[in-house]
Amino acid sequence: MINKDQSPILKEKRARGGTYRKANIALGLSALGLFAAYPFQGTTWGGLLTSGCSAALVGGLADWFAVNALFRRPLGVPAGKVFRTEIIPRNRERIFQALRSMVENELLSHEVLKTKVETYDFSAPATAIWNTLDRDSFQSILTQCLQQIQENLDDSIKELHKESLALLKQKSIREEHFIPLAEKAFRNILESQEGKRAVTILLDNLSYWVQETEIHLWLTHWLEKSIDRYISKNPSRKIFGLFLPDPSKLAHSLQKQVADYLLEDQTHAEVLEWLKLQVKEDTWVISGVYPKLIESLTTGLMQKLHTPESALSLSEQLLQSLDEGVLSLNENPEKRHRFNRYVQGLVVPFLDNKHEKIGEIVYEGLENYSNEMLVELIESKAGDDLQMIRINGSVVGGLAGMVIYLVSQFLV
Template identity: 35%
Template sequence: MIANKYKAALTLGAASVGLLAGFPYSHHFWGGLLTSACQAAVVGGLADWFAVTALFRKPLGIPFRTAIVPRNRKKIFQAIAEMVQVELLSKENIAKTLVNYDLSAVALHFLNEHDGRKYLKEIVYQFAYKFIEQVEPDELGVIIGGILKKYARDARLAPLIIESSEWLIENKYDDQIIDFFIAQLESIGEQQPFRHLLGDLVLEARKSYERDSERRRIFNDLFQLSQQQLAKDAQKALLDFLDEVKSSGHPLRSRLKDRLVRLIVNLRSDEALQQQIEDWKTSQLSNKIDFVQYSTSFIAEWRMKAVQNKEQAAWLGELSNQLNQFIDEFAASKTRRLNFDHQVKQLIGKWLDSNQAEIGSLVKNSLKKMTDDMLVEFIETRVGNDLQMIRINGSVVGGLAGMCIYLLTFWW
């Protein structure tokens, strides 16, 4: 704008100099032609300068029909708001534009190419931390405990046992179940209290064996079979036996697996057994299991650990892995991506339906922050260069018109 402004001023100045230089010789042909051309150029340039300046300011302090833009700012703002609301950001135009975009691809591009995963994780982490810091274990425990109790009360336990057991067997988890129970039995069998229990059982068995038989008592005394030694030997024999059962080809292991299958088959067809399980569940829920207390204790302990060890919290790494897995699965699933694209476009459409009027209000509120000087500067920086060309064209066209008029009237 500044370059054309100087050019317009230079053009007007040159026309003024030409007028002054040619006026003394205006009675000659060439002097008159120059005078007429420059005179018309000065008039045209001044007229256009006044017109351009009057758009934004008051030229020569004249208030009548000047400073058009500042005086009509409300109309201008209203027109801009309506244009944005009705034409640019109408629901129809946005819908036509969105049809050409795969919003899921846009989201994935942001996540994978612009550290979007990092930003998403930071948002989720901050939300999780705020939730953890503000949560009240007692209040949340009551809510979660109530939900768990209702679910446990409404859900039938027998079908869950049947389906989960069948799934475990189909996926070859029955061996792991047997190994788990063997490991638990070994853990119990290795403990000193269990040896004492075996000792007591051996003592009772020995007394029963020796009763009314002097020869048996003498035999035991002769071989010095002490209670402690017998308990130790029995414990070792039990542990050795459990170790043998770990072998995949052990007969007892096969019988246990067959027994497990038969139990599941019987449970599926035995309605009385199913009812016993449901009755047991009801009894436990009524008298022994306090979901609220368990939930409150768990939440309080988990909250304390999470707050004390923010950076080292185990759930943080798991949450990060889950987010990465979710994004990768989303990227690989065409169905999910199409559904995401459809849902987001529907949400945008619904938002536009309910907030269409707010778009215009938002634009007007933003424009109201502009002062008259800011508005003038905003328009001048964008169209001022073209407006200054009007001044240049006014001088040039005026000069040409003056020359034509002079030539037409010179001989008459």
């Protein structure tokens, strides 16, 4: 309920009163003139003034009763079939419903608002607001929001990590859902162009690695050891060793053969098939790698999100993107049109679903006014005009009374 003592309506009503006093003065002058002229009503001027003042008094009193009957009970007369008093308080609900209907269905009708939204250039006020925005304050607020989001994400990621590992430990979930899904995902990767390219790159790197000097030295040393061990077990085999090529040359030949083998298309196809078979048969690879993968991703993501620099950097990037977006909005009519269409796409459905809320808001606002406050509201806005009715009643009544007296004297 609105505080009566602090109401601007009541203050306005208190500041008003000139017209009300004039209406009372007009009524008082009519009564005084009647009492003064009544003893001389036998004379022409006395009769004229008596008739005019009596009609002015009747007109003023009738209009005083009518104006006051709008808001209260004049002379304590209750509302009935003959006298209608307290018209506005008694029709409070009807007045509120009429105002609600007028605002909702006429002044701010769905069609009017929708047309306004569909023709309004939202980019202009949006650009003006952005240009007057304090960048430092906005960035500080944006950074704080992002840091808060980081903290919330931290808790959410930890919870998600625990839940995912707990689900994976359930045999039915692992065997019926996760492993088939993981198998399908790995198989799709291996069958895709990206998967085949990854295997090709891996084998190419292995081919280069096999031909490295370190591998050559290690392989030469291994061949020398192997030949010596073979000969040492049977002295008669020493003559066989004379026909063997130099271990260094033999190592180089083996390196080249292995490198060429790794580069063959057939080898790529065989490796792909082997990987597909491993994914299908060795489910432990999937179920074993997954927890480690989740642990690694979770740790890395939390470390990345927990740095204050990341929030500051992201806020700077967002601010720069917004600046560039607003600049392009001013310079590009097509982007401005798309922006308007986007905002309209948000506002119009909201308007379609919530238009009746306008009437509810109006009605709820009016409901805050008591009967007394409602009377004060109307009197503060139309009180002077209503008091002019009383003045007009006295003036017009007095003139009418004089005209009637003159006509009656002329007819006689």
